[in-house]
Amino acid sequence: xxxxxxxxxxxxxxxxxxxxxxxxxxxxxxxxxxxxxxxxxxxxxxxxxxxxxxxxxxxxxxxxxxxxxxxxxxxxxxxxxxxxxxxxxxxxxxxxxxxxxxxxxxxxxxxxxxxxxxxxxxxxxxxxxxxxxxxxxxxxxxxxxxxxxxxxxxxxxxxxxxxxxxxxxxxxxxxxxxxxxxxxxxxxxxxxxxxxxxxxxxxxxxxxxxxxxxxxxxxxxxxxxxxxxxxxxxxxxxxxxxxxxxxxxxxxxxxxxxxxxxxxxxxxxxxxxxxxxxxxxxxxxxxxxxxxxxxxxxxxxxxxxxxxxxxxxxxxxxxxxxxxxxxxxxxxxxxxxxxxxxxxxxxxxxxxxxxxxxxxxxxxxxxxxxxxxxxxxxxxxxxxxxxxxxxxxxxxxx
Ligand SMILES: Cc1ncc(COP(=O)(O)O)c(C=O)c1O
Numbered sequence: 001x002x003x004x005x006x007x008x009x010x011x012x013x014x015x016x017x018x019x020x021x022x023x024x025x026x027x028x029x030x031x032x033x034x035x036x037x038x039x040x041x042x043x044x045x046x047x048x049x050x051x052x053x054x055x056x057x058x059x060x061x062x063x064x065x066x067x068x069x070x071x072x073x074x075x076x077x078x079x080x081x082x083x084x085x086x087x088x089x090x091x092x093x094x095x096x097x098x099x100x101x102x103x104x105x106x107x108x109x110x111x112x113x114x115x116x117x118x119x120x121x122x123x124x125x126x127x128x129x130x131x132x133x134x135x136x137x138x139x140x141x142x143x144x145x146x147x148x149x150x151x152x153x154x155x156x157x158x159x160x161x162x163x164x165x166x167x168x169x170x171x172x173x174x175x176x177x178x179x180x181x182x183x184x185x186x187x188x189x190x191x192x193x194x195x196x197x198x199x200x201x202x203x204x205x206x207x208x209x210x211x212x213x214x215x216x217x218x219x220x221x222x223x224x225x226x227x228x229x230x231x232x233x234x235x236x237x238x239x240x241x242x243x244x245x246x247x248x249x250x251x252x253x254x255x256x257x258x259x260x261x262x263x264x265x266x267x268x269x270x271x272x273x274x275x276x277x278x279x280x281x282x283x284x285x286x287x288x289x290x291x292x293x294x295x296x297x298x299x300x301x302x303x304x305x306x307x308x309x310x311x312x313x314x315x316x317x318x319x320x321x322x323x324x325x326x327x328x329x330x331x332x333x334x335x336x337x338x339x340x341x342x343x344x345x346x347x348x349x350x351x352x353x354x355x356x357x358x359x360x361x362x363x364x365x366x367x368x369x370x371x372x373x374x375x376x377x378x379x380x381x382x383x384x385x386x387x388x389x390x391x392x393x394x395x396x397x398x
Contacts, residue, residue, distance in 0.1 A: 001391065003356070007380055009379055012379065020356055024218075024325075024375035025325075026360065028218065030223070031282070033277075037278070041269075041274060045270065063276055065079045068227055071290075074203035077255070078232060080228045081269075081272045082240075083225070085191060085226050087228075089160070089212055091212075091239075092210045093121045097125070098127040099127075101126065101128060101155055102155055103128045103153055103155040104160070105148065106118055107148065108134060108366050118160060134165075136170075136366065145176055152186060161188055161189070163191070164198065168317075171199065178207060187209035195211075195213035197294075200291075201213070212226060212227065218377075225271040228261075244263055246262060293378060301323055301327050304327065305327040305374065312396070328372070330370070347370075374388070
């Protein structure tokens with residue numbers, strides 16, 4: 001099979017030319033210019049470490065928070081810079097206190113690492129985890145709303161909702177869910193790991209209690225860059241996972257929340273410092289900037305899904321309104337199912353080794369089947385989905 005055409009923008013990334021990279025969703029990928037930007041920050045740090053940390057770092061982090069706040073429409077003072085969404089979720093869960101019997105609501109499509117954190121905390125406090133089963137395939141967003149709201153009881157205190165689910169790639173009706181849940185007095189922890197750079201976020205208007213989002217995924221910032229947004233009325237009870245000097249710094253004209261999150265010990269802040277340049281660098285790649293990037297990636301994910309469904313003879317499992325820039329599909333029935341999560345799927349290895357394709361393939365129980373998920377980013381080209389479709393058709397004997 002002939003290797004597919006690359007996108008005209010692929011040269012901005014350092015991705016292996018021999019790899020058909022269709023998995024932006026897992027860890028993102030950072031443009032070369034931003035990799036250089038990060039190195040510049042590291043050099044600045046090493047040029048004079050004491051001056052960097054004691055005199056300059058706070059100002060740099062403030063510039064990053066301001067750039068982020070402009071992007072996700074919130075007060076920069078309500079943002080904390082964290083390494084990743086897992087840390088963001090843990091920070092909230094491990095700061096909160098629960099009464100025995102309190103209920104924490106979570107859909108079964110939640111990211112397992114975050115679900116683990118919920119289970120850990122619930123067990124510690126004697127809280128109850130209520131799992132809401134979301135069907136897949138799914139007909140419309142209102143199905144999610146009805147099922148989640150039906151899971152709310154008088155004891156529900158917290159709900160963890162995804163913007164876009166990891167296993168099933170579903171764009172959730174998260175804004176409406178936040179409105180309904182918060183309206184009922186249920187705090188929402190929005191797992192927007194797939195969020196910034198992928199879909200528009202208006203945090204203040206939305207009003208979720210807590211939101212965490214990865215900048216290293218769809219914003220394409222360096223790895224280890226994410227934010228946590230905490231609504232002002234909750235900030236007093238939320239502490240970083242690492243308690244440090246910030247706990248006792250004289251308050252001055254800032255908040256304890258700011259002090260605590262801005263200093264959690266010596267660490268490499270170069271990924272966060274690179275965020276303002278990342279926002280600009282990506283926006284300059286295509287006419288129309290970020291709105292055009294999001295639209296382009298959505299359209300390409302839809303096109304890719306159509307190509308794959310047509311070639312493999314499978315149904316699209318959700319409407320377009322539930323697709324952002326990733327799309328999960330079920331492999332044709334009769335294929336090997338039941339391969340436990342965390343064990344490499346042989347098909348993934350075959351795609352990687354025989355065809356040079358990087359795409360996740362796994363099995364899952366809800367419902368039982370074998371799935372794969374495509375991503376679409378500026379460096380991808382329509383041809384790459386045709387190439388994947390042909391490879392899958394060959395391997396599955398279609
Ligand atoms: C929905 C969701 N939540 C959380 C995460 C965790 O992200 P990280 O590993 O950057 O903490 C992911 C990663 O793919 C995800 O998809």
